[in-house]
Amino acid sequence: MDFYLINNAFPAQVMVGAGALARLEWDREAGKVLIITDRGLLHTENIAKITRLFPKADIYGELSGEPTSAMVDAALEFSRRSRYDLVIGLGGGSALDTAKVVAALHGSRETVAEVFGKDLLGPRRTRMGLIPTTAGTGSEATPNSIVKDSADGVKKAVISKELIPDWVVLDAELTLSLPAAITASTGMDALCHCVESALSVHANPFSLAYSYHGIKLLSENIEAAVADGADLEVRGAMLLGSFLGGLALTIAGTTAVHALSYPLGKRGVPHGVANGMLLPWILEYNLPACAERLMALAPYLQSVKPLESAADIVDLTFEYVHTLPVPQTLDEVGIEAECLPELAAEAMKQERLLANNPRPLTAVDALALYRKLLAKKSTDG
Numbered sequence: 001m002d003f004y005l006i007n008n009a010f011p012a013q014v015m016v017g018a019g020a021l022a023r024l025e026w027d028r029e030a031g032k033v034l035i036i037t038d039r040g041l042l043h044t045e046n047i048a049k050i051t052r053l054f055p056k057a058d059i060y061g062e063l064s065g066e067p068t069s070a071m072v073d074a075a076l077e078f079s080r081r082s083r084y085d086l087v088i089g090l091g092g093g094s095a096l097d098t099a100k101v102v103a104a105l106h107g108s109r110e111t112v113a114e115v116f117g118k119d120l121l122g123p124r125r126t127r128m129g130l131i132p133t134t135a136g137t138g139s140e141a142t143p144n145s146i147v148k149d150s151a152d153g154v155k156k157a158v159i160s161k162e163l164i165p166d167w168v169v170l171d172a173e174l175t176l177s178l179p180a181a182i183t184a185s186t187g188m189d190a191l192c193h194c195v196e197s198a199l200s201v202h203a204n205p206f207s208l209a210y211s212y213h214g215i216k217l218l219s220e221n222i223e224a225a226v227a228d229g230a231d232l233e234v235r236g237a238m239l240l241g242s243f244l245g246g247l248a249l250t251i252a253g254t255t256a257v258h259a260l261s262y263p264l265g266k267r268g269v270p271h272g273v274a275n276g277m278l279l280p281w282i283l284e285y286n287l288p289a290c291a292e293r294l295m296a297l298a299p300y301l302q303s304v305k306p307l308e309s310a311a312d313i314v315d316l317t318f319e320y321v322h323t324l325p326v327p328q329t330l331d332e333v334g335i336e337a338e339c340l341p342e343l344a345a346e347a348m349k350q351e352r353l354l355a356n357n358p359r360p361l362t363a364v365d366a367l368a369l370y371r372k373l374l375a376k377k378s379t380d381g
């Protein structure tokens with residue numbers, strides 16, 4: 001019998017449903033409250049909704065793009081000018097990842113660079129609530145915060161159970177205004193979390209339950225969410241699928257898709273875009289090592305064609321990126337062939353993720369995979 005551990009890394013309370021935020025009762029009596037959000041969300045209805053609940057809260061809205069250690073340290077410095085009882089992260093993955101670190105380090109003097117790694121955080125004394133406004137990172141479900149180190153440009157992780165929030169609100173109404181292209185790329189990130197964790201060497205029956213249901217929700221709804229962003233039911237399914245992806249990766253981890261994605265992120269390619277274009281190629285690479293486990297995904301994947309083999313599943317993921325408004329090639333995101341060896345070398349530094357991959361992957365393999373991303377798949381015409 002397999003040996004595995006089940007951790008209890010799950011947010012203590014989760015509220016799910018369209019309009020859920022207006023019904024929030026947790027921590028309404030909290031003393032001093034800090035809301036951390038993306039700059040693009042300031043002056044939006046989403047911020048108005050949270051400030052109606054916490055009218056005296058301070059708002060830190062200096063975040064734009066994916067978080068760097070300089071950005072997170074600036075947010076931390078802001079937070080330390082006061083003594084907050086509750087930190088709320090509202091926004092995309094950047095706002096949530098920043099809020100998590102701020103809540104955890106608020107009472108200390110450490111910088112984020114000092115806690116890159118696993119289990120380096122002391123006990124968190126500030127309560128934390130997370131409210132995603134995109135369906136993608138699943139950050140609200142994970143003990144991870146991914147931050148680009150401003151010193152060397154490398155994306156690094158802070159991993160600690162202290163980053164698991166006290167509560168989460170999954171309110172699809174907050175995601176209605178997401179543009180189609182961002183819905184597609186963040187949705188592909190969520191799908192990657194579910195698929196990668198399902199194929200990870202650390203998958204177990206519990207992570208698979210999250211992965212499978214997440215795959216079902218995301219694959220059934222991603223096209224509809226892109227086509228009609230105003231459909232609350234579809235948006236709700238995407239948000240729940242993204243949350244399940246976060247839970248699945250917390251147990252099983254992501255794999256080579258995320259490992260090869262990080263060097264692209266370093267060069268400004270949005271996280272979901274990089275993952276989306278890599279997913280089919282990595283699955284094709286992994287296929288010989290995990291055909292049976294790929295095939296196990298078939299009942300959960302939405303497909304007009306019958307999925308009769310693992311190769312059909314790989315083809316289906318190629319179809320997703322062909323159909324959705326996401327870039328398919330490095331050319332489309334401004335990455336040139338000359339830098340591929342550098343990308344491959346950097347990807348190999350993501351040892352934690354590569355160790356989860358079902359098929360070993362060397363720098364030579366990584367280079368060959370990046371080369372494939374230079375042109376669209378030939379069968380595409």
Ligand SMILES: [Fe+2]
Pocket residue numbers: 137189193258271275
């Ligand atoms: Fe991701």
